[in-house]
Amino acid sequence: MEQSVKSFLLPWNLWIILRRRYWVCRCMIQISLRASYNAGMSSNRAEPMIVKYFSRAGLMLTDGCTAACASCYLSGRAGKGRWMDADMAVGIWAGLANLSPHGCKVHVTGGEPFIDWEKLIEILRAAAGEGLQAESVETNGFWATGDNIIRDRLRALEAAGMGRLAISADPFHQEFVPIGRVRRLAEVAREVLGPDRVRVRWEDWLEQGRDVQAMSFAQRDDLFAEWIATGRDRLNGRAAEMLAGFLPPKPPEAFAGQTCREAILRSRHVHVGSDGTVMPGVCAGLSIGRVTVPWEESVRGLWCALRENFSRRPILSRLIETGPTAILQLAHELGLSVPWEGKGFASKCHLCWAARFALAATGNYADELAPRDYYQPY
Numbered sequence: 219m220e221q222s223v224k225s226f227l228l229p230w231n232l233w234i235i236l237r238r239r240y241w242v243c244r245c246m247i248q249i250s251l252r253a254s255y256n257a258g259m260s261s262n263r264a265e266p267m268i269v270k271y272f273s274r275a276g277l278m279l280t281d282g283c284t285a286a287c288a289s290c291y292l293s294g295r296a297g298k299g300r301w302m303d304a305d306m307a308v309g310i311w312a313g314l315a316n317l318s319p320h321g322c323k324v325h326v327t328g329g330e331p332f333i334d335w336e337k338l339i340e341i342l343r344a345a346a347g348e349g350l351q352a353e354s355v356e357t358n359g360f361w362a363t364g365d366n367i368i369r370d371r372l373r374a375l376e377a378a379g380m381g382r383l384a385i386s387a388d389p390f391h392q393e394f395v396p397i398g399r400v401r402r403l404a405e406v407a408r409e410v411l412g413p414d415r416v417r418v419r420w421e422d423w424l425e426q427g428r429d430v431q432a433m434s435f436a437q438r439d440d441l442f443a444e445w446i447a448t449g450r451d452r453l454n455g456r457a458a459e460m461l462a463g464f465l466p467p468k469p470p471e472a473f474a475g476q477t478c479r480e481a482i483l484r485s486r487h488v489h490v491g492s493d494g495t496v497m498p499g500v501c502a503g504l505s506i507g508r509v510t511v512p513w514e515e516s517v518r519g520l521w522c523a524l525r526e527n528f529s530r531r532p533i534l535s536r537l538i539e540t541g542p543t544a545i546l547q548l549a550h551e552l553g554l555s556v557p558w559e560g561k562g563f564a565s566k567c568h569l570c571w572a573a574r575f576a577l578a579a580t581g582n583y584a585d586e587l588a589p590r591d592y593y594q595p596y
């Protein structure tokens with residue numbers, strides 16, 4: 219008996235020693251990488267960084283969704299969609315966390331990440347095993363069909379290190395998810411997690427909102443027009459296609475001189491698509507690079523490459539130096555027809571989306587206009 223306990227303990231102790239050594243080595247490598255990287259950053263510490271570190275990132279585990287909201291600037295698609303596997307998600311997450319000396323707050327999103335609960339929780343547990351915890355997990359609440367499932371899933375998410383639950387609620391989401399269900403999710407989540415760990419976007423809508431599913435098309439359009447005029451939505455991707463018509467159109471000249479340097483190089487916020495495409499926070503379908511294996515190193519490589527060569531990339535450089543009127547000009551030089559051009563554009567990003575849509579249709583610029591399926595009709 220004693221012998222069998224010893225033979226069990228020996229490999230267990232060995233495993234613990236090896237695991238500790240692994241973490242010590244990993245920490246030393248990270249410290250040394252950061253030191254050498256920072257040393258190479260700038261000889262003059264007062265010099266501003268041309269490209270900011272990514273300090274907030276949305277990890278889009280899937281592009282699949284239970285809904286197809288008109289406001290979805292990230293163009294989530296109906297169905298289970300393309301998923302990151304756990305290795306990819308955790309590798310990219312670690313790469314984001316280790317890129318900056320200040321770390322990176324990661325929110326887990328989609329599409330709708332609860333569309334495959336087992337995959338979602340597997341990824342969060344794998345990340346937690348590597349010391350990575352989600353700042354928040356976003357959902358449209360479609361799955362909140364009863365108090366038991368809500369409580370069970372929230373407890374599992376909490377055990378996997380989730381900081382906050384972020385619930386999407388607005389007239390567009392409520393075309394697909396009953397508002398009563400979302401209200402119950404918010405109530406139960408506040409009981410389980412505490413009020414500070416539940417964020418609803420938008421709280422005023424959840425309190426006063428109406429049952430969009432019971433409205434006629436005309437009533438729904440009136441509501442959309444009223445809502446979109448508040449300026450809370452980003453007119454990019456599908457949102458640009460479906461909602462721009464609710465706003466007064468302007469000619470392209472109205473956006474002259476509005477450059478995108480801050481949005482692309484200095485916003486610190488990125489989204490990572492389920493295929494590894496990294497996009498500036500609000501610029502859906504505009505790629506600053508694609509993360510590949512080895513995931514962790516690739517994140518750093520992508521950031522460094524952006525810093526070194528953004529001025530040589532045909533789409534990014536035009537947007538950074540001049541703004542979307544420059545890519546509209548490029549589309550004209552190529553003889554392309556740009557959607558919405560006869561009608562006018564609702565915003566700078568709407569103009570950008572329309573010009574990029576025309577350029578993507580040529581089959582060129584695949585490195586910068588990605589993920590490519592963002593440019594497919596819905």
Ligand code: SF4
Binds near residue numbers: 501
């Ligand atoms: S105009 Fe284009 S590049 Fe500029 S912020 Fe909007 S989507 Fe991003």
